[in-house]
Amino acid sequence: MAAQNGMVDPAIFQDLQARVDEDGAVHDELRDIIQTLEKHNRTTLFVLSRAHSTPVSNLSSVLEAAEEPIQNAVAAITKLAQSASKVPYYKFNSMWTRQMQDAAYGMLFWGWLGGYKQEGDGIRCGRLLTIEELGEIMKIPVNLKDRDEFHLTIEEYLHATISLVEELTRLARNSVTLGDYERPVLVNQFVKDLFAGFQILNLKNDNLRRRTDGLKYRVKEVEDVVYDLSLRDLVPKKTEG
Amino acid sequence: MGDAKHEQPSTPYAAMFEGFRKDLDEHYDRRERVVKASRDITAASKKIIFTLQRLRNIGQPLPPFTVKGNAQYWGTIAERYKAISADLQGLNAYRYNMQITHGNQEFMEAICFQHYIETQTLISYNEAKMRVAAMSGEAGVVQLTVEDYILGIYDMTGEVMKFSITSMATNGKLPAGKPKKGPQPSQEPPSDQPADKMDIDRGVTAQSEEQQPRNVLSDLRELRLRLEMLEPPRTSKFRNEAEKKATVMRESVEKVEKALYNLTVRGSERPKGWVPGVREERRPEVESY
Structure with missing residues (x-):
């Protein structure tokens, strides 16, 4: 066509195509890793979902079974961190943020059920892993501000905690079905504490805000379970108050 | 912070969330500043x-009046880029x-549009990036992504279309550049003028087109071709946006083609400078009642 004396210098579009292709290659590389991570996340949650039908006394087998997919997820995250740290973090962040939230959520649930650092005897439910602890498990930095590297963001952590609350709401009801009247009370306190934490934040209109707005309904649901129990005098005395 | 504690029930996670609040507030403030600057820009x-768009060549x-008139807007843009450049650094x-x-x-x-009007060429990505960089503050350069550039070009084709149509409507000719090298003696008339004088059957021959300086339509067609050849990455958001804009771009090119067709077919029947009148436009509407 109109070559060098045309409107467009052909070099412009050659350069553009090269840049677009470069991003495309990064995209492809990341997508493969992210799909692997997604698979391991699903397996983790699949294993952990047995918690809904397993009494606390038998929970350790579930928690142990979850360790393998969690470690697989960590391996995928390590690979992701290596690849993603070569490019500006926020240029591709939207590709993996969902999967990182899910990975964090799986670990939070596992940790809440007592999977993390269970020293001594028995399993203690009800612990919220901090963002730093998640970073330790995932082997990545968290909440970075001063350098452009792969990390777990505050938003991703908060999304994961909301998912945890949603899951625990279910667990509160299912515990009752299992004959466990103690755990709903524990969930109730936990969810309330976490909800109070979220109220400290000044969220702006975005996804996080929308999901946070839904938390109050979860709090109410768990409260209803505890109410039902207390009405029938089923709440164990020692945990009351 | 004391106040917040007073209002809210105490929670073992208060300290943690207060830390998050501080970071999130900074994030939201930055985002807010960028949103406002983006709107002003x-x-x-x-x-x-x-x-x-008020120019015809x-x-x-x-011309100086255009430069003078636009100076304040360039000033605003530079000011806004400067104000947010610190917010768009590093991570x-x-x-x-x-x-x-x-x-x-x-x-x-x-x-893009100004560059085209001045030089009748497409500004390169690197040059465009440098223009934004030049406006950024001391804190560092504001990124102009490849996506911003490409989508900007798509939008520019719409402006070139409006520019062409306006010119055809007011001057009765398609804007064309001045010849770069002048092998032909009669370069003054714009590309469509010979077509006006010719029989409709013959139209614009390929030969005469080649001899003429490039006009806006040939530029638009070339741009369209280049943009259509560009292969965006698969399954990306950018691809969707580019496809939407590509549709609009094709329509723009066609609008100019249609207008030029009209000018070619009917151009000789109309007096120079004739603009589609209001009366004629409305007549069928009235008849349909």
């Missing part, structure tokens, strides 16, 4: 484009891309 860019320096270089992309694209459109 968009508005100022649109005004620059409006001023440029391409391939020559802007945050791409963080607010969704917020700044609109302003960037509109600014690209303005730069």
Whole structure:
């Protein structure tokens, strides 16, 4: 066509195509890793979902079974961190943020059920892993501000905690079905504490805000379970108050 | 912080969430500043484009009144870029891309369009990037992504279309550049003028087209071709946006083609400078009642 004396210098579009292709290659590389991570996340949650039908006394087998997919997820995250740290973090962040939230959520649930650092005897439910602890498990930095590297963001952590609350709401009801009247009370306190934490934040209109707005309904649901129990005098005395 | 504790029930996670609040507040403030700047940059860019649309010639320096009239808008844009450049550094270089992309694209459109009017060529990505960089503050350069650039070009084709149609409606000719090298003696008349004199059957021959300086339509067609050849990455958001804009771009090219067709077919029947009148436009509407 109109070559060098045309409107467009052909070099412009050659350069553009090269840049677009470069991003495309990064995209492809990341997508493969992210799909692997997604698979391991699903397996983790699949294993952990047995918690809904397993009494606390038998929970350790579930928690142990979850360790393998969690470690697989960590391996995928390590690979992701290596690849993603070569490019500006926020240029591709939207590709993996969902999967990182899910990975964090799986670990939070596992940790809440007592999977993390269970020293001594028995399993203690009800612990919220901090963002730093998640970073330790995932082997990545968290909440970075001063350098452009792969990390777990505050938003991703908060999304994961909301998912945890949603899951625990279910667990509160299912515990009752299992004959466990103690755990709903524990969930109730936990969810309330976490909800109070979220109220400290000044969220702006975005996804996080929308999901946070839904938390109050979860709090109410768990409260209803505890109410039902207390009405029938089923709440164990020692945990009351 | 004491107040907040007073209002809210105490929670073992208070300290943790207070830390998050501090970081999130900073993030939201940055985002807010970028959103506002992006909006202002968009508005100022649109005004620059409006001023440029009042011109009738391409391939020559802007007249002083245009430069003078647009100076304030360039000033606004530079000021806004300076104000947010600190917010778009390091880790945050791409963080607010969704917020700044609109302003960037509109600014690209303005730069592209002005560059086209001045030189009748497409500004390169590197040059466009340097223009934004030159406006950024001391804190560092504001990124102009490849996506911003490409989407800006798509939008620019719409402006070139408007420019062409206006020119055809008011001057009765398609804007064309001045010849770069002048092998032909009679370069003065624009490309469509010979067609006006010719029999309709013959139209514009390929030969005569080649001899003429490039006109806006041939530029638009070339741009269209280049953009259509460009292969965006698969399954990306950018691809969707580009496809939407590509549709609009094709329509723009066609509008100019249609207008030129009309000019070619009926051009000789109409007196020079004849503009489709209001009366004629309305007549069928009245008849249909």
